[in-house]
Amino acid sequence: MSTGADAASPRGASPRGASPRRASPRGPDAQASPTWQPVDEQSYRTALRRLASGVTVVTTRHGDVDHAMTASAVTSVSLRPPLVLVCVEKVARFHGAVLATGVWGVSILSADAARVASHLAHRGRPIHGQLDGADVHRGRTGVPLLGRSLAWLECRTWAVYDGGDHSIVVGEVVEARIRGEGGGPADEGQSGTGTSTSVSPLVYVNAAYHTVRRLGDLGD
Numbered sequence: 001m002s003t004g005a006d007a008a009s010p011r012g013a014s015p016r017g018a019s020p021r022r023a024s025p026r027g028p029d030a031q032a033s034p035t036w037q038p039v040d041e042q043s044y045r046t047a048l049r050r051l052a053s054g055v056t057v058v059t060t061r062h063g064d065v066d067h068a069m070t071a072s073a074v075t076s077v078s079l080r081p082p083l084v085l086v087c088v089e090k091v092a093r094f095h096g097a098v099l100a101t102g103v104w105g106v107s108i109l110s111a112d113a114a115r116v117a118s119h120l121a122h123r124g125r126p127i128h129g130q131l132d133g134a135d136v137h138r139g140r141t142g143v144p145l146l147g148r149s150l151a152w153l154e155c156r157t158w159a160v161y162d163g164g165d166h167s168i169v170v171g172e173v174v175e176a177r178i179r180g181e182g183g184g185p186a187d188e189g190q191s192g193t194g195t196s197t198s199v200s201p202l203v204y205v206n207a208a209y210h211t212v213r214r215l216g217d218l219g220d
Contacts, residue, residue, distance in 0.1 A: 052205035055117050058086050059131075059144045060104040062097040066131050066144045069094040070121035072204050073166075074106060082173040083158055087166040093127060098169060099160065105143035106153040109202040110179075111211035113148065117202060118209070140175050150201055152177045 053072035060067050073087035084106065088095045098104050109117055116134055119125065135147030139154045155171025162168075179199070200211040 049206050052203050052210075055109045055113075055202040055204050055209070056086075057107045057109060057113075057117065057120055057146050057149075058088075058094070058098075058104055059107070059146075060094070060098045060101045061143055062101050065097075065128060066136075067094050067097040067127070068120050068131055068144065070117045077170060081158075082176075083170055084153060084155060084173060085168055085170045087163060087168055089166050091165075095167060098157075099167070102157040103141045103143060104155050104157070104169075104171060105139050105141070105145050106155065107146040107149040108151045108153075109146070110148060110150050111200045111202050113146065113202055114209040116146065148179075150179050150199065 054074070056071050056074045057068055058071045058074065069088070069092060071086055071088075075085055077083035077085050086104075086106070088098060120130065131144055136144045137147055139145050139152065141154045141156070143154060145152045145154075152175075153171075153173050154175035155173050158170045158172045160167050160169050200213070203210045203212055
């Protein structure tokens with residue numbers, strides 16, 4: 001599927017607005033601008049490796065098969081309505097599954113989930129049973145969600161856009177839970193709001209998994 005319109009979800013390419021389209025990359029002064037060439041792939045990769053990202057596992061269920069992939073290209077889009085996006089490589093097996101189902105989950109991983117994150121990022125793993133051995137529970141939409149995560153989102157596809165060798169899948173969040181709150185697995189060290197005070201998030205930077213620590217008071 002080469003365009004956002006062609007990559008329409010079961011709910012339509014853009015059920016709440018104009019059809020997705022590629023914005024013009026040049027402004028009103030485009031004629032006076034030089035002809036810019038894309039940066040080489042290695043420079044692009046090297047620069048983006050310096051960008052620390054939270055790590056998630058995105059999941060869906062197609063037929064009787066659970067599909068999952070590790071993703072750091074997940075971000076919030078809108079508060080009203082609540083939207084998030086995930087970028088999915090078009091050649092990935094998960095791509096066809098998530099477009100077909102129109103529902104998907106996001107498990108926001110804690111630092112103790114590095115092993116499962118690495119496993120689900122590995123290309124060529126068997127498609128059947130890839131979540132065997134993992135702590136998994138079913139969300140309200142039926143998608144598999146990883147236990148011991150920091151938080152979980154369940155989404156229905158809002159729109160799909162073309163993004164080069166990836167599709168940008170935008171989802172409307174229909175369920176959001178925090179670890180130890182609202183039916184999520186309990187955890188020691190919870191504050192009164194249900195937010196974990198003892199578990200750190202998993203972070204990916206410089207082609208490796210890390211965790212984070214809070215900085216001291218930075219003053220003014």
